[in-house]
Amino acid sequence: MSHERGIISIKDRQRTAVRIGLPIIQVLLFIGVLVAGVGPLLWLLKSGVSTSQDILSGPMQLWPSGIQWRNIPDAWNRVQIGSYLGNTAIIAIGSMISTLFVCTTGAFVLSVLRPKWGPVVTAAVLATLFLPGVISLVPLYMTILKMPVLGVSLQNTFWAVWLPSAAGAFNVLVMKRYFDSIPRELIEAARIDGASNLRMFTALILPLSKPIVGVVALLTVIGSWKDYLWPLLVLPDPRLQPISVALPRVAKTTEISLQMSALFLAVLIPVVLFLVFQKQFLKGVGMSGGIKE
Amino acid sequence: MFQSTKQSRGGTGSIVTWYRSGGLSAVLFAVPLVLTFLYFSWGPIVRGLVLSFQKNNLVTAPEWVGMANFSYVLTDPQLPQAALNTLYFAALALVFGFPVPLFLAVFVSELRSTGWLYNVLSYLPAVVPPVAAILLWTFFYDPSESGVFNAILGWFGIGPFAWLNSQSLAMPAIVLEATWAGAGATSIIYLAALTGVRTDLYEAAELDGAGIWSRVWHVTLPQIRGIIFIMMLLQLIGTFQVFTEPFLFTGGGPNNATTTILLLIYRYAFINGDFGAATALSVLLAGVLCVLSVVYHFVTRRWSTT
Numbered sequence: 001m002s003h004e005r006g007i008i009s010i011k012d013r014q015r016t017a018v019r020i021g022l023p024i025i026q027v028l029l030f031i032g033v034l035v036a037g038v039g040p041l042l043w044l045l046k047s048g049v050s051t052s053q054d055i056l057s058g059p060m061q062l063w064p065s066g067i068q069w070r071n072i073p074d075a076w077n078r079v080q081i082g083s084y085l086g087n088t089a090i091i092a093i094g095s096m097i098s099t100l101f102v103c104t105t106g107a108f109v110l111s112v113l114r115p116k117w118g119p120v121v122t123a124a125v126l127a128t129l130f131l132p133g134v135i136s137l138v139p140l141y142m143t144i145l146k147m148p149v150l151g152v153s154l155q156n157t158f159w160a161v162w163l164p165s166a167a168g169a170f171n172v173l174v175m176k177r178y179f180d181s182i183p184r185e186l187i188e189a190a191r192i193d194g195a196s197n198l199r200m201f202t203a204l205i206l207p208l209s210k211p212i213v214g215v216v217a218l219l220t221v222i223g224s225w226k227d228y229l230w231p232l233l234v235l236p237d238p239r240l241q242p243i244s245v246a247l248p249r250v251a252k253t254t255e256i257s258l259q260m261s262a263l264f265l266a267v268l269i270p271v272v273l274f275l276v277f278q279k280q281f282l283k284g285v286g287m288s289g290g291i292k293e
Numbered sequence: 294m295f296q297s298t299k300q301s302r303g304g305t306g307s308i309v310t311w312y313r314s315g316g317l318s319a320v321l322f323a324v325p326l327v328l329t330f331l332y333f334s335w336g337p338i339v340r341g342l343v344l345s346f347q348k349n350n351l352v353t354a355p356e357w358v359g360m361a362n363f364s365y366v367l368t369d370p371q372l373p374q375a376a377l378n379t380l381y382f383a384a385l386a387l388v389f390g391f392p393v394p395l396f397l398a399v400f401v402s403e404l405r406s407t408g409w410l411y412n413v414l415s416y417l418p419a420v421v422p423p424v425a426a427i428l429l430w431t432f433f434y435d436p437s438e439s440g441v442f443n444a445i446l447g448w449f450g451i452g453p454f455a456w457l458n459s460q461s462l463a464m465p466a467i468v469l470e471a472t473w474a475g476a477g478a479t480s481i482i483y484l485a486a487l488t489g490v491r492t493d494l495y496e497a498a499e500l501d502g503a504g505i506w507s508r509v510w511h512v513t514l515p516q517i518r519g520i521i522f523i524m525m526l527l528q529l530i531g532t533f534q535v536f537t538e539p540f541l542f543t544g545g546g547p548n549n550a551t552t553t554i555l556l557l558i559y560r561y562a563f564i565n566g567d568f569g570a571a572t573a574l575s576v577l578l579a580g581v582l583c584v585l586s587v588v589y590h591f592v593t594r595r596w597s598t599t
Contacts, residue, residue, distance in 0.1 A: 006402065007508050008505055029400060036415070040430075043441070102325045105326060108322055130586040131338055131586075132578070132586070135338060135341050135575050136341055138562050142344075143332060143333065163333060166325075167329045167334040197318040228537045245424075256432075267421050274420040278409075281416075282409075282481055285481045286484060
């Protein structure tokens with residue numbers, strides 16, 4: 001923390017109750033978060049290289065009948081965890097690109113260009129913020145089955161996941177609010193210099209908005225990584241399914257040891273990514289609270 | 294005639310000025326937003342309202358049935374149970390999931406050098422894909438004596454419990470997992486809010502003889518009450534639409550003890566093929582949640598202006 005003083009003052013720290021109590025709470029809490037955060041992962045690591053027999057009869061014992069390393073390559077090849085993880089990445093990155101494209105261009109119109117019809121669009125976007133996602137679940141599914149006017153079905157294409165994620169009012173409004181805070185003088189100056197709208201967008205607004213673009217990108221990726229129901233509905237083809245949809249289906253047909261190594265692989269990659277980028281990650285998530293306010 | 298030529302010239306002139314001032318490119322820039330919202334947001338919302346008054350199973354032509362879907366849904370004997378279950382889930386999630394991250398955040402904000410370690414550790418569960426976490430916890434909740442939780446509790450001579458197979462324990466078990474998965478992220482958001490707390494007030498409170506707990510209660514919490522209220526409302530809106538956890542943990546069982554509203558909607562639409570009833574129930578739920586969102590909007594507006 002950057003500030004010098006917290007709730008507990010230096011004087012407090014000299015009191016015996018605080019001097020003894022604080023470390024105790026600290027240790028207990030540390031054990032708490034350690035058990036909650038790392039415990040299940042360690043258990044999964046252990047079970048990922050155990051025999052089915054061991055996992056079922058002695059889940060809390062350490063390898064009574066030895067370590068089985070071949071579970072890991074087996075899960076990768078036979079359960080095809082690799083390809084499901086690939087699908088997950090394709091879905092997450094595609095959703096991120098489509099979301100960023102729609103919300104930056106849209107916010108650019110509503111905040112910077114400000115055409116006469118802008119407020120109408122803003123109001124229509126804002127209105128959807130009040131309506132929870134549940135209202136459009138079924139009709140959205142029907143839209144994907146047969147796109148109105150176009151008449152094509154997006155089912156079993158990645159577009160079915162990429163495009164709907166872009167229609168998020170929250171992202172558009174957050175982006176618009178950020179663009180609103182860019183000084184108008186900069187925009188006027190660019191216009192006097194004869195910059196076209198496209199140039200203003202790519203050379204002025206976007207570079208100034210890197211922080212918010214980063215946060216929206218991160219939140220979109222996290223959201224799409226966690227999504228289950230929607231890809232379950234629109235991607236019935238197993239070859240296209242992300243890991244979240246594939247795992248429960250696979251779990252029904254594979255033996256427990258392979259299941260655990262598959263789970264381990266599915267957990268490993270996001271955990272490693274998180275540990276590597278933890279600073280940016282936690283900052284982005286923390287900022288999302290400020291945005292919601 | 295003179296008048297009309299002048300007018301038409303004025304008309305083309307204004308189109309040219311409109312074009313020169315970037316009117317066309319504004320339209321082009323708006324196309325992605327308007328198209329995606331028409332197809333995937335505004336369109337489905339309107340369609341949902343229409344659909345709730347129709348009989349539609351995607352096979353035969355839709356048929357106008359008035360309020361029949363609503364009366365069917367409202368008289369479904371499963372609805373009261375599902376509504377109660379959803380409320381129960383929301384209440385439990387609030388009781389478990391609300392104080393834990395708040396306490397964690399206030400405590401971590403007091404730690405100068407090791408705070409980041411708590412953050413990383415408590416955020417780890419949020420990184421685990423929810424579906425993987427649920428499958429893992431399903432295994433932890435194994436009702437046999439050698440199940441992970443039963444084995445651990447067995448060391449202390451407690452249990453064994455039936456967990457997900459028990460009508461009374463299934464819902465708390467689901468909420469426990471959901472809290473484990475969500476507490477870290479919420480705590481990080483509180484922590485970010487806590488950095489904005491004015492620390493000179495602690496000084497003043499201490500001079501006035503306020504103890505540590507009363508400083509937390511009277512100085513810290515009131516200053517982040519805005520974000521606390523927001524997180525509570527967002528959590529409520531989220532928990533009212535809970536689906537993945539009960540769907541994967543229990544499928545709504547045992548004996549419908551964990552059937553939530555969204556699970557019911559899913560069954561109507563994707564198992565019974567009754568899209569009209571499904572949207573009717575969605576519209577009803579959305580109506581309730583809409584009230585919450587409006588409250589949320591106005592309260593945050595008031596806070597941001599004062």
